[in-house]
Amino acid sequence: MNEPAQQRVGGDSLTGVSETALLTLNGRAYQASRPDAIIDDPMAVRLVNSIDFDFAKFGRKGQEMALRSLAVDGCAVSYIRDHPQCTVxxxxxxxxxxxxxxxxxxxxxxxxWLSVDLPPVIALRDELLPSSPRITNLAQSALDYSWMDRVDDAHGVFITAEGLLMYLQPHExxxxxxQCAKRFPGAQMFFDLPPVMVKKFAPKGMRSSKRYRVPPMPFSLSLRELSDLVHTMPGVRAVHDIPMPRGRGTFFHTVFPAVWRFGPxxxxxxxxxLLDFG
Known part of the structure; x- marks a missing residue:
């Protein structure tokens, strides 16, 4: 007897910047499902298979999304090992x-774990991902700082803003x-930013395919501008430039990480x- 097909959940409730959650998920799941996978992420593979959505419209499924996740994972693991009971x-x-x-x-x-995102995203997470007594989901904007009141900071705090800041206005x-630096001394914060030229040369967003354009990215800072935060933003104690993890193939294993380190x-x-607050 054939088992009934698993019912899939529609992903069309995610629009605008929130839709990029599906873009990054698709890239990460593809890289995790390959025989020569660069990331161990079976949960991502199951998620893609559970969502009814036209993922093909995003185009290529390169290694970049998986490499970014490996970068933040490495920073988080290091912090958690020093602060075993911290809140992420x-x-x-x-x-x-x-x-x-x-x-x-x-x-x-x-x-x-405290997950903060807009209501449609949290609704999908609640429906598709396993629950845990260690996870709290908050359906609100990251710019609604009331989430800070829900953070148990007694044992350290690690903040991730993966794929977020570039979509905000510079002042936001x-x-x-x-606000994170002010509220959580002793914490660390990870975020990624695109090259500064992106906001100049792609003010309407970059095309990933003929059918999809990534939303505009109005915010970025050069490494020099980021380093200046130590002197210009109270509470920022140090700024670390995190290396590009090694991927698969000559370009992503050797060339890209080397270019990332190249001074000029x-x-x-x-x-x-990675910012240290103190």
Missing amino acids: VALAEGLQTSFWRLDHAIPDAQFR AMDLIR IKQYRGVYA
Whole structure:
């Protein structure tokens, strides 16, 4: 007897910037499902298979999304090992599956998780992802700072803003960093930014395919501008330029990480930034 087909959940409730959650999920799941996978993320694969959506419209499924997740995972694991009972705050988390990757990577994990995103995204997470007593989902904007009152900061805080700040207006992005630094001394914050030239040369957003245009990215900072935050933004104690993880194939394993480290290029490339607050 054939088993009944699993009912799939529609993904069309995500629009605008929220729809990029499906874009990044698709890329990460594809890389995790390959025989030569660069990321261990079976939850992402199951998520894609559970969502009824035209993922093909996004076009290519390159390694970049998986590499970004590996970068933030490495920073988070390092912080959690030093602060085993900390709270991880995932701002605009989308359909990331970071909690389960980190839970798998850290034996006897005790860290707690606070996921903050808009109501349609949280509704999908509630419907499709497993629950845990260590996870709290908040259906609100990351710019509604009331989420800060829900953070247990007694044992340390690690904040991720993966794929968020570039879609904010400059004053919004800078104020979010400023408020996090003010509220959570001793915490760390990870975020990524595109090359500064993106907002100039693609003011309406970049096309990933003939059928999809990524939303505009009005905010970015060069590595030099980020480093200046130590002197210009109270509470920012240090800024770390996180290396590009190695991927698969000659370009992503060797060329791209080398270019990322090449001095003359640093002010023009994108950034994986880790900020220390204190």
